[in-house]
Amino acid sequence: MSKGEKILQNYYPNERIDYLDASVTSRTIIDDYLYKRKPVIIRGLIDDWEASKKWSFSWFQEKYGNIYTNVFSSGNEAKSSQMRLKKMFAKMQQGEILYSSLYTKELFPIISPDYPIAGTILSEPKFNWLLDLPKTIHGEMNVIFIGNTGTGIKNHQDSMGTHLWSAQIMGTKRWIVSPPEESEFMYEGKADWLKREESIEKYPNFKEAKALDFILETGDILILPVGWWHQTEILSDSISITHDLVNETNYHHYISELNQSHHIDPKVETFYRASQSIQANWSAQLPQRKTTPIERIYYSISFEELLEKYLIPHQPVILQNQINHWQALHKWNLDYFRERFGNAFIQYFHGHDDKSKKIRLRKYLETNFDQPHYSMWCLDDFYDILAEDFDTIEPLNNQEKDWILELPKQELNALTWIFMGTKGSGIANHSDRLGQHVYSAQISGRKRWIIHPPEDEKWMYDGQVDLTNPDLVKYPLYMNASAPYDFVLEPGEVLILPNGWWHQTLTLSDSISLSHDFMNVSNIDSFLERMEARKGEKYMKSETMKPIISHWKEKRDILRKQKSDQNLIVETV
Numbered sequence: 001m002s003k004g005e006k007i008l009q010n011y012y013p014n015e016r017i018d019y020l021d022a023s024v025t026s027r028t029i030i031d032d033y034l035y036k037r038k039p040v041i042i043r044g045l046i047d048d049w050e051a052s053k054k055w056s057f058s059w060f061q062e063k064y065g066n067i068y069t070n071v072f073s074s075g076n077e078a079k080s081s082q083m084r085l086k087k088m089f090a091k092m093q094q095g096e097i098l099y100s101s102l103y104t105k106e107l108f109p110i111i112s113p114d115y116p117i118a119g120t121i122l123s124e125p126k127f128n129w130l131l132d133l134p135k136t137i138h139g140e141m142n143v144i145f146i147g148n149t150g151t152g153i154k155n156h157q158d159s160m161g162t163h164l165w166s167a168q169i170m171g172t173k174r175w176i177v178s179p180p181e182e183s184e185f186m187y188e189g190k191a192d193w194l195k196r197e198e199s200i201e202k203y204p205n206f207k208e209a210k211a212l213d214f215i216l217e218t219g220d221i222l223i224l225p226v227g228w229w230h231q232t233e234i235l236s237d238s239i240s241i242t243h244d245l246v247n248e249t250n251y252h253h254y255i256s257e258l259n260q261s262h263h264i265d266p267k268v269e270t271f272y273r274a275s276q277s278i279q280a281n282w283s284a285q286l287p288q289r290k291t292t293p294i295e296r297i298y299y300s301i302s303f304e305e306l307l308e309k310y311l312i313p314h315q316p317v318i319l320q321n322q323i324n325h326w327q328a329l330h331k332w333n334l335d336y337f338r339e340r341f342g343n344a345f346i347q348y349f350h351g352h353d354d355k356s357k358k359i360r361l362r363k364y365l366e367t368n369f370d371q372p373h374y375s376m377w378c379l380d381d382f383y384d385i386l387a388e389d390f391d392t393i394e395p396l397n398n399q400e401k402d403w404i405l406e407l408p409k410q411e412l413n414a415l416t417w418i419f420m421g422t423k424g425s426g427i428a429n430h431s432d433r434l435g436q437h438v439y440s441a442q443i444s445g446r447k448r449w450i451i452h453p454p455e456d457e458k459w460m461y462d463g464q465v466d467l468t469n470p471d472l473v474k475y476p477l478y479m480n481a482s483a484p485y486d487f488v489l490e491p492g493e494v495l496i497l498p499n500g501w502w503h504q505t506l507t508l509s510d511s512i513s514l515s516h517d518f519m520n521v522s523n524i525d526s527f528l529e530r531m532e533a534r535k536g537e538k539y540m541k542s543e544t545m546k547p548i549i550s551h552w553k554e555k556r557d558i559l560r561k562q563k564s565d566q567n568l569i570v571e572t573v
Helices: 003-009 026-034 050-054 057-064 085-093 105-114 135-141 180-185 193-202 204-208 251-261 266-276 279-284 303-311 334-341 361-366 380-389 409-413 454-459 476-480 524-535 545-572
Strands: 018-021 040-043 068-072 081-084 099-103 142-147 163-178 212-216 220-224 229-245 317-319 345-349 357-360 374-378 416-421 437-444 447-452 485-489 494-497 502-507 511-518
Touching (some): 003 180, 018 026, 026 220, 050 163, 057 085, 068 085, 085 099, 135 142, 135 266, 180 229, 193 204, 251 266, 251 279, 266 279, 334 361, 361 374, 380 409, 454 502, 524 545
Antiparallel strands (some): 040 220, 068 081, 068 099, 099 142, 317 494, 416 511, 437 494, 437 511
């Protein structure tokens, strides 16, 4: 499977476009398609348009033959020339294959009654905020495309950060479209789907690309989200209308493009000036970012309750009053570590891509980095020295609750970490890939956590999204993620984070925390799967690990059978 195919399957597991009927609501289009950046075709919406009944090549020639339009034959609109419509049609009759983009502008008041959007979702203010702009520039949003069989427009992305709707008034048109995540395979639009083999010779990575390939029939309306690459091929003489579209789902793209390009593109300048006075009103209509409150438990929770309510259903929780007796709460601070363990090696980082940078702890604390840095210290040989200052937490204090405690001491010590960071530092968005649950005990300082469940992985862009300040232009699909848990972990609190959760931290003051990986019946399968992938089959069958893993599996099977029997009894009663 190509990389492009994997990307496309994130949107369309069956690799086909959806068709909806005219009864669809704008809310459905916004939530299920535009937020998710999925194109869709609506049928039956324009059956009553006068354009659908009377527009034809001969009608345009008779009615508007003297109007100038942009005409091109190369598929590249940038290489167009101006000519009257009647001249273009004459060339077509002589056998030339031509395409035209007719920007309505002054023609708009005369011709727009032929495609009345009033009374449809296309006219709803919440669906297209551009309709708030002065009527004098509504013609700038409309383009009428006219072309005879065999022509089309080359592979490209539209500018200005807008979605589009394209209504097929006459004829049929083939569309080949790819999501913006496949940009690396498109060679800035030089790759040609209609000459695929030839393009692959010139642009080898194009072979990785994948596309939705469909035909827009007369009467269909395509809604294509911002950023999608698209190429067309006219299968029978065609007239269509394309219209710009902005709403809550691409507002950030639109404003970003206006700010970047208004001084170099006259059309963008028009929209930039017209949008200035109503940006505040649009911004006020944007959905406010919501968060999910995390549960805090103040009583002494049992292992059974922790397992049933949080670990098995994969729900995070904060425990209070679990580490009040730890000496670390009173002893540990950055100066203590500098003086006592200054020669220990730690890993430090700041950016998302910082990996395996090692430095002595003293040098780390005494170095004046250009920005706050964060560090992680795998205790290993220091575990026994520091262990007098901390303990396991009550709900996970033996081998029946935390099966990792059965590991050999050297293996076990490597699963406990101390995280240190100066104010403003933190760890970038990521999901732990070892199949482990984690508990993180905040020793000193305050740390902000932003976390997302495993099912939000599709919207995390492999952790590139900064959860503290998401760039919705660069990572627009993040808008589809569930409301994150966004909370501050205070000294003395312990976060239980189930495996697979995405998380990012930000220290609000100089911070020290201790994290421990743990595993039991609730995550053994993922833990073993990741262990084998990481260390190999030979390790799993080694003299040391084989009996431990066999014991884990035996406990797993016994506990699951007991659970199954209990459920059966309840159902029978």
